[in-house]
Amino acid sequence: MxxxxxxxxxxxxxxxxxRAHGQAGEWERVVETAxxxxxxxxxxxxxxxxxxxxxxxFSKAFPKISVEATRLGSSELAQRxxxxxxxxxxxxxxxxxxxxxxxxxWSDKGWLRTFRPPEAAAFDPKFVVRxxxxxxxxxxxxxxxxxxxxxxxxxxxxxxxxxxxxxxxxVGMDPPWRSVAVQQMLAVWDDLGIKDVARRxxxxxxxxxxxxxxxxxxxxxxxxxxxxxxxxxxxNAIADGAAVRISYPASRIPAVGTPSFVPAKCPHPExxxxxxxxxxxxxxxxxxxxxxxxxxxxxxxxxPKLVPGLGGQKIVLSSDLLTPAKQKAFIDEWRQVFGLQ
Numbered sequence: 144m145x146x147x148x149x150x151x152x153x154x155x156x157x158x159x160x161x162r163a164h165g166q167a168g169e170w171e172r173v174v175e176t177a178x179x180x181x182x183x184x185x186x187x188x189x190x191x192x193x194x195x196x197x198x199x200x201f202s203k204a205f206p207k208i209s210v211e212a213t214r215l216g217s218s219e220l221a222q223r224x225x226x227x228x229x230x231x232x233x234x235x236x237x238x239x240x241x242x243x244x245x246x247x248x249w250s251d252k253g254w255l256r257t258f259r260p261p262e263a264a265a266f267d268p269k270f271v272v273r274x275x276x277x278x279x280x281x282x283x284x285x286x287x288x289x290x291x292x293x294x295x296x297x298x299x300x301x302x303x304x305x306x307x308x309x310x311x312x313x314v315g316m317d318p319p320w321r322s323v324a325v326q327q328m329l330a331v332w333d334d335l336g337i338k339d340v341a342r343r344x345x346x347x348x349x350x351x352x353x354x355x356x357x358x359x360x361x362x363x364x365x366x367x368x369x370x371x372x373x374x375x376x377x378x379n380a381i382a383d384g385a386a387v388r389i390s391y392p393a394s395r396i397p398a399v400g401t402p403s404f405v406p407a408k409c410p411h412p413e414x415x416x417x418x419x420x421x422x423x424x425x426x427x428x429x430x431x432x433x434x435x436x437x438x439x440x441x442x443x444x445x446x447p448k449l450v451p452g453l454g455g456q457k458i459v460l461s462s463d464l465l466t467p468a469k470q471k472a473f474i475d476e477w478r479q480v481f482g483l484q
Contacts, residue, residue, distance in 0.1 A: 378436030
């Protein structure tokens, strides 16, 4: 089910009173209250140090609101929210994570605040789900290779290239049991007819690293020569002058949206609402794209500096293919193949 379809089906969830937040006078009161609260507890899984740079831009725009940021992997973030929120122990005011159907489960349980930030009016409805989840950016899966180890003519260009025996022992990735983005990539591969992936990559000596940043660092060190990995750490590496290239397969490009939300119950709700509205603003979106490098979802912001924009690419969002059943099937298969039962 697509994000747009989910948004249509969820229309009854939109609270009538929430519309008032779009009115200038009411929103000014939200900002005033947020400034009085003076604090925001933010939980995210944005790759370091890029996420920190972006959050610092908010602090410049709203200096009266101090931000305490905690970075967790997407799986750990979900586990913590699942445990702490129903127990009344959650202190987070704002979340940014990768799309997973779990967020819709949280919505169904009433754990997410329903409101319409003023800046949301600029967005395609498919990126505003139930007036609770706001997708700010699209993170694409890519093929990366080392410029010092791999000639341009030999660089992998399509997903099936990672199975080439010439890369045996030189292919790296984040394991799917730790990453929703990798699970999404596998869903696209499966839809393209690329089967028996875990076994084939094991036979080709695939190497696992801790997170996407760890994969790219291994690529820079020369521990691996090619990688199937999300783009942010690669963009950061290129910006730092690393000899890394990024390729976007023509067949299809898996992409995961980054939904943001404010919990229904939290210590500083107005501060969370202000951060969310800023993240949707032209300034917040331009800053997010500039710091993170991946394309944002607000129209007319322009293309990223170091990588192509979304135009002309066959983008497949995780919400279009990745279901909880597929997630479990991928994780179970990979754990079995690699002996991690």
